[in-house]
Amino acid sequence: MEFLEIIKALCEGFGKTLLLFAITLLASLPLGLVISFGSRSKFIPLKAFCRGLVWIIRGTPLMLQVLLVTLIPYYLFNVGNTTIISFFGIKMKSLLFVYASLAFILNYACYFSEIFRGAIEGMPKGQYEAGAVLGMTKGQIFRKIIFLQLVKKTLTPVSNEVITLVKDTALASVAGVIELYTMAESLVNEFVVLTPLFYAAAFYLIFNGLLTVLFAFLEKKLNFYKE
Amino acid sequence: MSYLEIKNFTKSFGGLQVLKGIDVSIEKSEVLTIIGSSGSGKTTLLRSINFLETPDSGQMLLEGELLFDAAKANQYSDAEIRQKRLNFGLVFQSFNLFPQYTVLKNVTLAPGLLAETSLKKQGLKGRELKRAVHERKLEIEKEGLELLEKVGLTEKKDSYPCELSGGQCQRVAIARAMALKPLVLCFDEPTSALDPELTGEVLRVIKELKESTNMTMIIVTHEMGFAKNVSDKIVFMAEGLVEEEGAPSEVFDNPKSPKLKAFLQGVNSEI
């Protein structure tokens, strides 16, 4: 019953992958919007900070970032991860997962922020002005006029990032998270067969296929109007 | 004392002085038309009146009360500016409709938001607020439909802007600006982005509006026939200054300044 055992283990790994994927997406989309605002701020230090952050994060490998995050306690507080675990009363597994999530969230937020920034800057000035002369506040203009147009405009580039994210989750293995890819690798070693790698590929493919369908659906939904 | 008085507006962009001391006044229920060659500052003046640009100097008085003073411009809060703006409406050359909303929603969006804000300010909360907002929105919708009837677009109320012709878009934009019941409605070349065969329907709507509502209007246009026909007063701007003003018959049939003569000749020779 080697097959069932392998599938069961892969499902477990895929659960981790899915969790990391969902957490990253839910947090990095809003954070990316915040960073895109920061990058356009008139307050120079904030703008410089956001632009610098985006430059560093986009300019270095995600794999490196994941690894560096796990080392933060050593550098900042000169304590090991075991100390952190006993201090917060959590399991090592959970801590590593948190680290990986932090790195992923920050990384994807920076990519999203650039997508949003470009779209915001490309938004016709007339839309803001039309809202303004109708007595709307800046917040109302953004929420009621700009936001949906922004979603529509950025859906394609965002969907590309989302599909990349599915595959990038494999990099969490650097932090010791046993997600789908790492699980498949360890199964290869354990059972001395290559099949787990193909099964894992199928998991990724099917999941991305579903996402592609979902994005096509969203795109169609947003086609109720044109610019 | 005029209804709206603009005194000595100046405005520079970088080193370029676009308004060089504009004085304009308009009486209640009057239609004032601004003509002038490209780059003379007409749009900048309208944008200044609507608080989209801040003049470097000058004042604006509405019904004798100081509404804007460039010397105090940096003391106005966002909320104050929003409040002052509501005295005016602006119809843009390029319509600037909200593409994701239906025609009716384009018209009712801003009044709905304003009503919600003011009801909240009255201290209403929770269920009570919801009910009051709902009631108010029904009224606003009714008013919106009346406005759409005025501009002849009742049957397009559920269409999206992308499904309309340019002329229809501009008529929606006019209804949208009217929905906030401004005291002075401004038009910046409302027909310049339209195909020639569509300008008529928009100009007709503006003219009907003048007749049915007595709305005070400031219109920037290159349509000289329309200007002559609908205006109570014409202002001719040249290089950031009011070069000549007067009743349409005077300005068009008996121009005095050489610049105006040249401008009118240029317009006529186009045809």
Ligand SMILES: Nc1ncnc2c1ncn2[C@@H]1O[C@H](COP(=O)(O)OP(=O)(O)OP(=O)(O)O)[C@@H](O)[C@H]1O
């Ligand atoms: N935001 C701006 N920044 C820099 N220059 C500007 C700006 N807005 C207007 N200008 C300049 O000011 C001058 C007057 O512009 P304005 O749009 O007011 O003219 P106009 O009379 O409306 O012309 P038109 O008939 O072509 O619409 C032009 O030379 C224009 O390039």
Ligand SMILES: [Mg+2]
């Ligand atoms: Mg102009």
